Amino acid sequence: MRIVSLRFVYATLIGLVLAGIVHIAAVLAIPILSEKDAVSRARTSESLDHPQPIYTVATGDDPSPPEAWLPIPDPAVAVGVCAYDLADGPMRVSARTGALSLSLAAHARRGAFYAVTDQAAVRGALDLVILTRAQYDEALADDDENDPSRDVRIVAPDTRGFVVVRVIAGLPSQRPAANAAIQAVSCTTDSATDDAPTGKDAAGKGGGR
Amino acid sequence: MRDAIPAPGGYAGASEKAPRRSVFRLVRHLWRKSSIAGLAVYALALGGALGLASADWATRGGYPFGGVQIGAWTAWPRASAANADPYTRAVNARRGEIPLAVGEGLLLTASADDSGQALDATCTYRIGGGTPPARAWTITVAGRGPREPGRAILREGFTSTEVLRSTDGRFAILLAPDVQPGNWLPSPRASGPVRLALRLYDTPAAASVGSLDRTSVPAITRLGCAS
Missing domain, CATH: 1.20.5 (Single alpha-helices involved in coiled-coils or other helix-helix interfaces)
Incomplete structure (x- = not known):
């Protein structure tokens, strides 16, 4: 026993x-x-050239649509995501600053690796290019010395991820503008530079721009 | 800490005496028959069930670690950092949450008032004072779980632009079930616990949470309860 x-x-x-x-x-x-994490859920926005709205702030009598999957969203902040897959080429996010404050944050599976607000904009424009290390080296090599690029280049830790766009509506009357400001951001896959050896492929992919 | 982890499938959890004894006798019988194999199966089952159940429990709901207590508020500066702890990353992955990055802002939550009593929907609270420096902030209130159906949402929060302030720039929000003058934030449900969230956008405080103290965050004072 x-x-x-x-x-x-x-x-x-x-x-x-x-x-x-x-x-x-x-x-x-x-x-x-996980198949419910933000990177997986954002993947549906990969084919879009503007952010997929994941939380549109309520305007007037229109409540926020039920597709919002953020667990505790801020009711005054419109949120959109642009998923990227760097295997297709570098991702370019262009935003024009407006009256509402806007912020961009780049996330990969492990978490956020870069964040910037519209206060960093140069002449009202904020251009972010997210690329892999190899694409970054290529972009550096292709840089024209006389006309340096004004892009903010960020090397991503992963090929897959997303950029989240947040626009704050300080007043209820600014909410439609905040929803529109999310849609106004453009997220495009940069085709490789024209004189690069992959020029033909890039021209073939031109439809994505 | 949370140590009361239920052992699913564990026969120690049976409440009645007679079934427990019969199960015990059965197990003892099984040991005598095939002791080593039976014990190995028992150890594997215990390990698997307990490990999975505790992992599920630890990553359900809020973040278990990584909060910085500031008065009644808890700041979550590392929620979306690439070097966040594995539990935080698991919680984010399960909920599909996209937390604010350090360069974007800072989330602070409160589930108790300044005296440590849990926030309740039937009580009236005064949330007032100043906030850490930020370009914009919002204070929102939410109950736990899904929204009550059929309850009209009058207001879920205030932003720094729309809140009414006194002449010295400070503000006072009244979280109450009934209509109040000034900045009235209706209770999100008839009863039960509620949670406040203070989101600071574009704030230098996100990078130096240690510099915040309880005078720099809004105070949460209980004024009374309807009960």
Whole structure:
């Protein structure tokens, strides 16, 4: 009887150690396996050339549409996402500053890696280019010395991710403008530079611009 | 801390005495028959069930770690950082949340008032004072769980632009179930716990949360309860 209960204690201890291992493995695996995370859900916006609105602020009697999947959205902030897949080429996000404050943040699976607000805009324009390390080196090599590019170039840690656009409507009367400002941002896949060896492919993909 | 993790499938959880004894006898019988294999199965089942259940419980709902307590508020500066802890990343992945990045803003939440009592929808609270420097901020209130159907949403929050201020630039919001003069924030539901969220946009405080103290965030004072 005593041996049996000792064995039982050992088995329980092993079970608890296993539980710890399973717990750690499960917590680490959730972000990788999740199909409901923001990167996976944003993927439907990959083919669009403007952000997909994921939270449009309520205007007048129109409540926020139910497709909003942000768990606790800010009722005064319109949110849109542009998913990117850098395998298709660098992603260019262009925003024009307006009366409402706007912010852009680039996220990958691990989290945000870059964020900027419209206060960083140069002459009312904010141009973000998200690229891989190889695309960045290529862009640097192709730079015209006499006409340096004014783009903000950000090297992404992953090929897949999304850029989230937030526009704050300080007053209820600014809410339609905030929803429109999200749509006014453009997210396009940059075709490779014209004189690059992939020029033909880029011209073929011209429809995406 | 949370240590009361239910052991699913564990026979120790049975409440009645007789079934427990019969299960115990059955298990003892199984040990005698095939002790090593039975114990291995038992250990694997215990480990798997307990590990998965505890992982599910730890990543359900809010972030378990990473908050910085400032008075009644908790700031979440690292919620979307690439070097956030694995639990925060798992919570974000499960909810599809896109938290504010450090360069965008800072989220602060409160579920209790300044004296530590949980916020309740039947009570009246005064949320007042100043906020840390920010280009814009919003204070919103929400109940737990889904919205009550059929309840009209009068107002969910205030923004820094629309809030009424006194001459010194400070503000006072009244969170109450009944109509109040000034900045009235209606309780989001008839009863139950509520949560406040203060979102600071484009704020230098996001990068230096340690510099904030309880005088720089709005105070939450309980004025009375209807009960």
